[in-house]
Amino acid sequence: MNAEGKAGGFAPGVAKAEGALRALFPETPLQENDYLSKKTGARVFLKREDLTPVRSYKLRGAFNFFRKAIAGGATDGTFVCASAGNHAQGFAYVCRHFGRRGIVFMPVTTPQQKIDKTRIFGGDFVEIRLVGDFFDDCYRAAHVFAAESGGMMVPPFDHPDIIEGQATVALEIARQMHGESDARIGDSLVILPVGGGGLASGVTCYLRESGEPTEFAFAEPAGAASLQQALVEDRPVRLAQVDNFVDGAAVAEIGAEPFSHLQDFDARAVHLVPENRLCATMIEMLNIEGVVLEPAGALAIDALKNYAPETLRGRTVVAVVSGGNFDFERLPDVKERALRFEGLKKYFIFRFPQRPGALRDFLDLLGPEDDITRFEYLKKSARNFGSVLIGIETRNRANFDVLTQRFDKAGWAYQDITENDTIAGFII
Missing domain, CATH: 3.40.50.1100 (Rossmann fold)
Structure with a gap:
């Protein structure tokens, strides 16, 4: 623990860090979200870390590290x-x-x-x-x-001063919740996104020390579940493979210092978020709420989908929105993943007969809500047939059940490759 925190625990150091931080920016808002509240039956608050000057909470830890390093004599390096x-x-x-x-x-x-x-x-x-x-x-x-x-390395999460800085999020939440006449942080479920663990460890340490009986849940990308794996094995472990889609949280190994604060949590408190489902949440928040989120920033909101309605109804939930640095060049990929998750878009490889009228016969099978978004000959597999990649988008996922029944009845040879990551990765 750092010098500021030794005398009276963790909270006094966090309070000093938060006071100093106000030289950079005001506290980020804790906003009650009517849309998510109606959808879940809970009272959902979003801690908007996407509204810092750099659109993420990372500014907090970096500032605290610099502040204390300079106070300790690091003036020239x-x-x-x-x-x-x-x-x-x-x-x-x-x-x-x-x-x-x-x-x-x-x-x-x-x-x-x-x-x-x-x-x-x-x-x-x-x-x-x-x-x-x-x-x-x-x-x-x-x-x-x-x-x-x-030179002095400034780590992204694995350092006590970084954790202390990120914990200022919790101090602000507690103060803002006390401003709500009928809501208390001690009665809340707090959902935290996890990458390296700096934010999660800081927030849980601060709120636990406050003595409030807060319940915590953690949201990790399904393709980068370093905290869950560490809790299962009771030690930080390096994942053999990481899906980098959620780039702000795709960490192969949870930080040693953060894990020392998180190791007594049950692995079941970690909610794994499928990357394609996360895309649907990003699009949902953009279209309905006008909120631009990066993948890691949407983790805590998406984790709400892991709860049965009856477990959230009537509760107060705080979801930390960790960042909004979204590169809009990624939007087509995010929309594509969202449609595939929602069952509104599929890809097929058809064995297409090479004869006049074959395409018309195929098109006649489509319904009024079905649209071909991709049609590409892959190769000529036989003299009278060719392999064709066809992407189809529809407005109702049930339409695909009707469509495949028509394909089968008409005798078309095809393969649905939508969920085949190996094939799809090569040709889609």
Whole structure:
């Protein structure tokens, strides 16, 4: 534990961090969401960390790390970080705030939009170095540089000062909930997104120390369940494979320091969020609420779908929205995944006869709500037949039951590859 927290526990240090943080931005709002409340039967509040100056909570931990490092005498050295996302932007913003030189290591494959935003936030105080094709490459390069140059590494989550900074989210929630006449944080279910664990460990530590009987749940991407696996095995473990779609939370191994605070939770408190279902939540929040969320920012909201209606009805729920740095170039992929999850879009490979009128015969089988979104010959598999990839979108998922019955009755040879990730990954 850091020096500020030793005397009276964790909360006093968090209070000092939160007070200092107000030099950067006001507290983010805790908003009651009528749409989600009506949908779930609960009273749902969203803690809008997507409304910080860098559109994520990462600014909090980075600021606290710098603040304490500078107070401890780190006045002349260079600060270093490795990140391709929100941590880099928070780091850059804080470098400019304190007037300290910082170097950000990013993979060569980082989207230009993220590079430009990091450069804008840091201004003349930040240098960006593109190293390697993958995060692990630039992470190693950053550590080597820091060791050889005497620079100070600013980790994204695995450090007590980072955790303390992220815990200011909990302090704000508690204060804001006390402003609600008929809601108390102690009666609430708090849902926290998890990547490396800095936010989850900070929030749970603070609220537990407050003595309020708060219930916690954690939301992880199904393809990057590092906290759940660590709780099952009672130690941090490195996942052999990670799905990077939820890039803000796709962490192969939970941080050692965060896990030391989270290790007594039951693995059943972790809700795994399927990536395609998460896309449906992102589109839902964009279309209905006008809220732009990155995949990691939608995790806690999506986890509400894991609860049976009767378990939420009448309760107070706080979902932490961790970030809104969404690259709209990804929107077509997000919409595609959402449609596939909702059963409104499917892909088939048909064995198409090479004869006049075959296409017309096929089109006659489609219903009034069915639309062909892709039609592509893959290869000629025989002299009289060809393999055709066909994407079909409809307005009601039940339409596909009717459609496949028509295909079968008409004698068409086909294969539904919608859920076949191996084949779909090659040709869709």
